[in-house]
Amino acid sequence: MRLTIRIITDGGADFPQGMPEKCGLHIVPLHVTFGNEPFDLRLGMQAFYSNIKTNSVLPKTASPSPQDFVEAFNQYPGDDILVIALSSGLSSTYQHAVLAKEMVLEENSGRRIEVIDTRTGSIGQALVAYRCWQEIQAGKPFDDVVAAAYAIALGSGTLFYLDTLENLVKGGRLNQAKGAIASVLNIKLFMQASLEGTVEVVEKVRGKKNALARLIDKFDELGGPADGRVLGIAHSTTEEEVRGILDRILAKHPFREVFIAEVGPVIGTYAGEGGIVVSYA
CATH class of the missing domain: 3.40.50.10170 (Rossmann fold)
Structure with missing residues (x-):
């Protein structure tokens, strides 16, 4: 048995x-x-x-x-x-x-x-x-x-926001010159998990406020399905910022359960500080 x-x-x-x-x-x-x-x-x-x-x-x-x-x-x-x-x-x-x-x-x-x-x-x-x-x-x-x-x-669906590109440069995923230009222009990366399970860049957005707004817009485009599903945010930023994002999502998509976690070292190696991961399943 x-x-x-x-x-x-x-x-x-x-x-x-x-x-x-x-x-x-x-x-x-x-x-x-x-x-x-x-x-x-x-x-x-x-x-x-x-x-x-x-x-x-x-x-x-x-x-x-x-x-x-x-x-x-x-x-x-x-x-x-x-x-x-x-x-x-x-x-x-x-x-x-x-x-x-x-x-x-x-x-x-x-x-x-x-x-x-x-x-x-x-x-x-x-x-x-x-x-x-x-x-x-x-x-x-x-x-x-x-x-x-x-x-x-x-x-399930997963969206990523990177506040810094420093780790991508250090890891060889972005060359130093492009990284420097992106830093000067205040470029933020907005990404998502593809159907194949890789991470693909959806957009490069100038400024944190614009990038986070675009992340929430993209969530809406995906449908943000709440039926019987759960929502989670993992982050390496402030609790206040995470709560603000959650409030904006939940105003449109009342998920039955919501979880918040800290990004660990595996994901944090590439995301760096200020990163945000939003997922539903």
């Missing part, structure tokens, strides 16, 4: 405080290192951004290995496993989880493990995990939860 359905996810997700404990999530961390030194999450994100400012190169982020996932799966030998993975368009985490599934099933073909490519990350990935947990709480069998997980991931 199956004991339960266990959700395993990874460090690409940015969770609101208390959600992993409430939902019984097992999180396989991604690795973030400055040089050869792993970043200690207990130091907090302000220390993380300070380290970035004093280094000429960005910290390195590395996916969990297949063995990391195998060890996680083996901690729950009697459970069905649902893996909610960071987008395959952003990381090899999904592929490593699939390899781990194949390795475990070679040893025990009777186990049931499904790996979901969320095609998103940060708070978007967290919301997919949360919605799947709700399906489990509703008493649905594993196959139904898996079907729901695919549908939730496909129906």
Whole structure:
């Protein structure tokens, strides 16, 4: 007899405080290192951004290995496993989880493990995990939860706002000359998660006020569907600014649940300070 359905996810997700404990999530961390030194999450994100400012190169982020996932799966030998993975368009985490599934099933073909490519990350990935947990709480069998997980991931949406392009320059994703011009012109990037799970630039907007207004406009264009869905914002800015954005969204789209999270080091490596991620699932 199956004991339960266990959700395993990874460090690409940015969770609101208390959600992993409430939902019984097992999180396989991604690795973030400055040089050869792993970043200690207990130091907090302000220390993380300070380290970035004093280094000429960005910290390195590395996916969990297949063995990391195998060890996680083996901690729950009697459970069905649902893996909610960071987008395959952003990381090899999904592929490593699939390899781990194949390795475990070679040893025990009777186990049931499904790996979901969320095609998103940060708070978007967290919301997919949360919605799947709700399906489990509703008493649905594993196959139904898996079907729901695919549908939730496909129906989710994620928008990004970058206040600084400094990390993109350091990471080699934007050349230094273009970065300098963008800084002088006060250019902000407004992006979204594509259907393929990559991050694509939607617009380059002058000024923060204009960029945030455009983000909310784009949310409206996507329909901002609230029916039975949840909304989340992950950020590396002020709580006041986040509340202002939420108020403007909720005035038009009354989502049934709203979550706020801090951007963690994986997403923060590229987003930098002042970044905002808005997702629904």
